[in-house]
Structure formats: structure tokens, C-alpha cells
Amino acid sequence: MSTPATTSKSAPQRPLSPFMIGPYYKPQMTSMLSITHRITGLGLSLGAILLVVWLSCLAAGPDCYALIAPHLAAWYGKLVIFAFTWSLLYHFCNGIRHLMWDLGKGLDMPTAEKTGYAVIFASLGLTAGVFVLTLV
Incomplete structure (x- = not known):
């Protein structure tokens, strides 16, 4: 008994991973913030x-x-x-967002996008606040 070939010509050509940002995968707020969270963790x-x-x-x-x-x-x-400083405050703000997700809150896409923008603005605002307070 022979098995069918896994690389048949009738199989559609698809990307191998959903993380192939570019022509196959449109970047989303949640994925970009997740990547940034990982990068800031390394930076920290x-x-x-x-x-x-x-x-x-x-x-x-x-x-x-x-x-x-x-x-x-x-x-x-x-x-x-x-x-x-920004990495620390971004990681902190996004960590709170992830804790809320762990509690089952804010998982719908509109809320996830709003909280994503909140994380960006809060981290930038807090960073600016830290530098204003330390320069006085």
C-alpha cells in the first residue's frame, strides 16, 4: 500500500508560519506589542x-x-x-495588560487594540514624567 506524497502539485502553496510579516501576514497591534514586549525584556x-x-x-x-x-x-x-527607562515602563504597562488578559478581561479585539494604544501612550507619558521630574 503506497501513501500519497505530501508535496503533491495540487496542494496550495501557503506560508509556513503566521509570523511571516510581509506579503503573507498583516501586522496587527497585538502582535507588534508582543514583539516589542519581548525586545524590551531583552533590553531590560x-x-x-x-x-x-x-x-x-x-x-x-x-x-x-x-x-x-x-x-x-x-x-x-x-x-x-x-x-x-522607557523599556522598563513599557514592560510594566504591558505586563499589567497581560495580567488583565489572564483574568479574562479585554480579550476582544476592539478592547485589545484600545489597551494597546493605552500601553504605548502611558509608557511614553510616564517616561516623559520621569525625565521631567529628574531634571527639576
Whole structure:
């Protein structure tokens, strides 16, 4: 008894994965926020290493801290601090959204899209608030 070939010419050609963003898959708010959540989680892990370096230099004394202080004050240091702060606040806001989903709330698409925009605006607003408060 022979089995039919799995690659018959009559089988439609379909993408292999729904995550093939481009001509086969239209990006959605929920998928883009999920990808961003994962990227910010990775960024927070790398930022935690920088935070440990900063705290270690601070604890080691003024000579060690003097080595990293110019980098913190430079434009690229401020950019890293801004990105780390936004990543932390985005991850926090989106984590609350995921907790609500775990409770079965906000799972319908219109609400998921509204809460997605809320996460974006809240994380940007909170980040701006942190920087306004630290500059005063």
C-alpha cells in the first residue's frame, strides 16, 4: 500500500508560519506589542548589567565612578538611560495588560487594540514624567 506524497502539485502553496510579516501576514497591534514586549525584556536584561556596573562603580568609590561619569553625561549615555527607562515602563504597562488578559478581561479585539494604544501612550507619558521630574 503506497501513501500519497505530501508535496503533491495540487496542494496550495501557503506560508509556513503566521509570523511571516510581509506579503503573507498583516501586522496587527497585538502582535507588534508582543514583539516589542519581548525586545524590551531583552533590553531590560542588558540594562540590568549596566545598572550593576554603575552601582559597583558607585560603591567602589570616587575614582571608579569618575571612569563612568563622563559616559553617563554624554548624549549616548543619556540615550541609553532614556531607552532603559522607557523599556522598563513599557514592560510594566504591558505586563499589567497581560495580567488583565489572564483574568479574562479585554480579550476582544476592539478592547485589545484600545489597551494597546493605552500601553504605548502611558509608557511614553510616564517616561516623559520621569525625565521631567529628574531634571527639576
